Amino acid sequence: MAAAATMIITLFKHLKHIFEPDMSSYDPDAVIDHTLLETCKPHHREVVQLAMTDLYGKRMEAILRLPASWERFLVERMLNDKRDLLLALTFLQVALWLTFTSVMQLLVLNPNNSWSWLWIVPHLLITWVVFGQRFILAMHYAAHIPLFSKKKIGFAATLLNAIPTTVMCNFYGMPAGAYYVHHCIMHHQANNFFPHDVSSTMPYDRSSPLHFFAYVINFMIHTFLYLPFYCIVKKRYDIAGVCAALLGTYMLAIKFLYAFNPLFFTCSLGIASVLGPFALMLGNFSQHIFVDPDSPSSNYTLACNHVNAPFNMLTFNDGYHITHHVNSVCHWSEMPLNFIKNLDKYEQGGAIIFKHISFDEISFAVFSGERGLRRLAKHVVQITPKHKSEDELVAMFRRRLQPIVNKETNLTSSRNSASSSRTKCSGSLPGRSVGRWQRSPPWALPSSTRSTTSAGSAG
Numbered sequence: 001m002a003a004a005a006t007m008i009i010t011l012f013k014h015l016k017h018i019f020e021p022d023m024s025s026y027d028p029d030a031v032i033d034h035t036l037l038e039t040c041k042p043h044h045r046e047v048v049q050l051a052m053t054d055l056y057g058k059r060m061e062a063i064l065r066l067p068a069s070w071e072r073f074l075v076e077r078m079l080n081d082k083r084d085l086l087l088a089l090t091f092l093q094v095a096l097w098l099t100f101t102s103v104m105q106l107l108v109l110n111p112n113n114s115w116s117w118l119w120i121v122p123h124l125l126i127t128w129v130v131f132g133q134r135f136i137l138a139m140h141y142a143a144h145i146p147l148f149s150k151k152k153i154g155f156a157a158t159l160l161n162a163i164p165t166t167v168m169c170n171f172y173g174m175p176a177g178a179y180y181v182h183h184c185i186m187h188h189q190a191n192n193f194f195p196h197d198v199s200s201t202m203p204y205d206r207s208s209p210l211h212f213f214a215y216v217i218n219f220m221i222h223t224f225l226y227l228p229f230y231c232i233v234k235k236r237y238d239i240a241g242v243c244a245a246l247l248g249t250y251m252l253a254i255k256f257l258y259a260f261n262p263l264f265f266t267c268s269l270g271i272a273s274v275l276g277p278f279a280l281m282l283g284n285f286s287q288h289i290f291v292d293p294d295s296p297s298s299n300y301t302l303a304c305n306h307v308n309a310p311f312n313m314l315t316f317n318d319g320y321h322i323t324h325h326v327n328s329v330c331h332w333s334e335m336p337l338n339f340i341k342n343l344d345k346y347e348q349g350g351a352i353i354f355k356h357i358s359f360d361e362i363s364f365a366v367f368s369g370e371r372g373l374r375r376l377a378k379h380v381v382q383i384t385p386k387h388k389s390e391d392e393l394v395a396m397f398r399r400r401l402q403p404i405v406n407k408e409t410n411l412t413s414s415r416n417s418a419s420s421s422r423t424k425c426s427g428s429l430p431g432r433s434v435g436r437w438q439r440s441p442p443w444a445l446p447s448s449t450r451s452t453t454s455a456g457s458a459g
Contacts, residue, residue: 019129021060021313023053023356030056036340044343047381050308050355054320055336060313061134062089078157080149083333087147087316090138091164094131098171101127102268111263120267127171128275136172136280137315139164141332143180166246171268173276177246181227181239188328192288192302194406198226199281201288202296202404209367216281223277224251286359287321289366290352290400299325300349301400304362305339307381311358319359322351346383352396353381366401373397 026032032052040048065071066089075082101123109116142164148157166176182199190196194203199219204211224247231240254273258265292301299322306312306319320335330338339346346353354362357379365372377393388396 019314020310021058023057023308023310023313026053026056027058032056036337040340040343043385044347044383047307047343047353047355047383048340050381051336051340053308054312054317055340057313059086061086061138061316062093063130064093065089066092078148078153080146081331083331084142084145084147087138087142090134091142091147091168094135094138094168095163097126097131098168098268102264105264105267106261109263111261116263117267119263120271123267124271127272128279132172132279133311133315133318135164135168137318139169139179140183140318141316143184144328145331170250171272172279173272173274174280175224175247175250177243178223178227181231181243182223184328185239186227186230187284188325191297191299191325192291193297194404198222198230199284201285202291202406205401205403206285206289206291207366207369207398207401212282212285212363212367215285216278219281220277282363283359286363289362290397291404292350292400293402293404295350296404298349300346300351304352304354305346306354306357306359307336307339308355309358321359322346343383351383352400353383354379355381366397370394 036052037045037048062085066074071085071089074088075085079085079088101119104119105123109119111117142161146157146161148160150157153160165174165179169179170176187197187199190200192200192202194200201215204215206212228240228244228247231237231243254265254269257269287303290301290304292298295301303321303325305322309319312319316332317335320339323330323335323339326342327338354376357376362376365376373394374390376397377390380393382388
């Protein structure tokens with residue numbers, strides 16, 4: 001009995017850490033640089049101590065591991081960067097699950113049997129609750145920096161790098177080819193600036209749940225047309241053509257799959273087509289909820305960083321969103337260190353740093369009004385010598401939640417006069433070239449005329 005009880009407790013702890021990793025200690029295998037804490041400024045000490053748990057904590061993105069010899073083969077013979085082994089393992093375990101659940105739906109379960117539809121429950125739990133944020137953030141970083149090396153495996157690398165953003169993404173409500181164009185090309189180039197970025201949070205009252213739902217619906221309606229149009233405006237007709245073709249194929253495939261197998265369509269694609277945009281836009285809305293109206297194009301005041309937050313261990317340090325916008329090709333494993341070494345810039349830039357809390361919790365707290373804002377104030381890690389009071393933090397939150405009007409959002413003079421509570425800002429993008437392009441998408445063929453400008457130049 002004692003052995004059985006011990007086994008159950010051990011299993012429970014393991015399952016708990018899958019969803020909420022322990023942030024109270026470092027990975028026992030990590031080599032800790034204690035000088036980071038010893039040499040920092042006194043008013044930076046708390047945030048450095050918290051960020052070190054993200055830098056040296058035990059990673060939980062990959063639930064299952066391969067035999068050591070297999071992992072060594074992946075690192076030495078296939079990957080661009082040995083630190084991305086966790087990305088590869090995450091893709092592998094998600095691909096295995098998606099293959100299994102697809103076989104069950106297409107070959108085993110009878111769509112005409114009502115009991116077969118109960119498969120939706122385990123499918124959604126594992127696909128979204130267990131693997132959802134792990135896959136989306138693995139795809140996110142692999143879109144910025146290619147995972148597989150062309151030098152090592154040739155054209156196979158192009159095919160493997162394309163699978164997450166053209167095949168697997170469909171199971172998460174993201175049409176084939178759309179994610180790279182939307183995120184790496186548009187979002188990081190336009191930097192949340194309206195109207196260039198279709199997912200910009202600037203024109204919305206970010207304290208309003210109704211505005212959030214309008215934000216999600218706007219994204220769902222305009223994505224299919226706006227992304228190819230954006231590419232055409234930027235004179236990248238090759239990517240516009242491929243993007244339009246992939247989106248068109250996606251729409252045709254949906255019609256075919258619904259007729260062929262309504263269970264597979266509903267379970268794997270239909271529900272995902274609603275959950276996916278909602279989850280993505282809740283994340284983006286939360287990441288860009290506090291935007292300083294005086295400097296909406298500053299990377300330090302258009303997003304927030306989250307330190308010592310359990311979700312960092314599941315999402316490749318996704319909480320370091322300011323850091324990611326400052327340099328979008330900074331490796332995910334180095335972002336806490338990059339943040340620690342550049343704390344003076346965050347202090348001077350007026351960055352907001354939260355502790356122990358996820359992005360989604362930020363939005364839900366904001367939507368709950370005054371009480372939620374005061375709860376958020378208690379999660380702020382202040383990095384200036386003189387700390388703000390709780391009232392001052394709440395006032396700053398309210399100011400950064402207001403819709404931001406520039407010459408594009410201010411469509412009519414009457415609307416401007418009626419919106420006295422809104423804050424004006426410049427209609428330009430200071431210091432930013434929106435027309436600059438990053439590297440080619442994973443599914444594009446090599447071209448000698450394609451720009452090789454790195455994603456980091458876009459911030």
